[in-house]
Amino acid sequence: MALLEVKKLTKHFGGLTAVGDVTMELHEGELVGLIGPNGAGKTTLFNLLTGVYEPSEGTVTLDSNLLNGKAPYKIASLGLSRTFQNIRLFKDMTVLENVLVGFANWHKNHLFASFFRLPTFYQSEADLKAKALELLAIFNLEKDADTLAKNLPYGQQRRLEIVRALATEPKILFLDEPAAGMNPQETAELTQLIRQIKQQFNITIMLIEHDMSLVMDVTERIYVLEYGRLIAHGTPEEIKNNKRVIEAYLGGEA
Ligand SMILES: Nc1ncnc2c1ncn2[C@@H]1O[C@H](COP(=O)(O)OP(=O)(O)OP(=O)(O)O)[C@@H](O)[C@H]1O
Numbered sequence: 089m090a091l092l093e094v095k096k097l098t099k100h101f102g103g104l105t106a107v108g109d110v111t112m113e114l115h116e117g118e119l120v121g122l123i124g125p126n127g128a129g130k131t132t133l134f135n136l137l138t139g140v141y142e143p144s145e146g147t148v149t150l151d152s153n154l155l156n157g158k159a160p161y162k163i164a165s166l167g168l169s170r171t172f173q174n175i176r177l178f179k180d181m182t183v184l185e186n187v188l189v190g191f192a193n194w195h196k197n198h199l200f201a202s203f204f205r206l207p208t209f210y211q212s213e214a215d216l217k218a219k220a221l222e223l224l225a226i227f228n229l230e231k232d233a234d235t236l237a238k239n240l241p242y243g244q245q246r247r248l249e250i251v252r253a254l255a256t257e258p259k260i261l262f263l264d265e266p267a268a269g270m271n272p273q274e275t276a277e278l279t280q281l282i283r284q285i286k287q288q289f290n291i292t293i294m295l296i297e298h299d300m301s302l303v304m305d306v307t308e309r310i311y312v313l314e315y316g317r318l319i320a321h322g323t324p325e326e327i328k329n330n331k332r333v334i335e336a337y338l339g340g341e342a
Pocket residue numbers: 101104106124125126127128129130131132133
């Protein structure tokens with residue numbers, strides 16, 4: 089059974105159907121791409137999956153839990169984590185503090201564990217700090233632990249955002265245009281980082297990205313949206329050669 093099941097998901101904004109009748113599945117450990125021209129509905133779809141928007145129609149199910157109508161923090165605590173198109177770090181906090189906030193949000197939502205003093209909750213602050221530093225070390229940010237987030241170079245801020253999203257130990261990580269604004273070297277490092285996350289954490293990742301070489305390089309399957317509708321689904325090779333997809337992109341740029 090799929091980890092995440094999306095059935096006939098639809099979102100209307102007034103007369104506009106931003107996402108229409110989208111059906112898709114994510115399986116455990118997969119790295120899946122979500123592409124489409126500007127305004128195709130990619131971010132709206134992420135917002136529907138993470139509870140920012142309520143669907144007009146359709147269902148989202150994670151591990152047999154229906155997510156419709158649940159608040160974003162609740163959905164996060166069930167195992168969905170995301171990054172945003174525009175960096176949303178606590179810029180005046182240190183790198184380490186940003187990761188600790190990730191932990192804090194997650195623990196706050198595990199009241200059951202807290203109440204019964206399960207080990208997942210009752211770790212001391214020192215333990216959490218050690219765990220945060222461990223995570224930072226995996227992503228080569230440990231040396232910057234005490235640096236204010238705003239003083240990190242752009243590429244590393246994006247990297248930190250991903251680390252913070254991982255701090256909640258998600259089952260699925262949604263990355264919304266992680267390469268936006270990056271230079272080629274930063275994009276190459278990001279490609280490596282995404283591969284590393286998949287290998288080391290074995291989580292499911294869904295990636296929205298306009299950088300086609302990055303998407304084609306790292307993903308196993310790709311869904312393509314245009315005007316809110318799924319127009320294609322397949323391996324990177326299949327998508328690269330799909331006439332309908334090529335038309336959508338050429339049309340979008342014309
Ligand atoms: N809150 C909103 N209210 C009204 N319309 C919206 C809202 N959010 C998105 N839209 C519209 O829905 C459509 C899909 O937008 P969305 O941002 O999901 O596309 P996208 O594929 O992520 O685009 P991009 O690649 O440019 O980020 C667009 O026409 C957009 O203007």
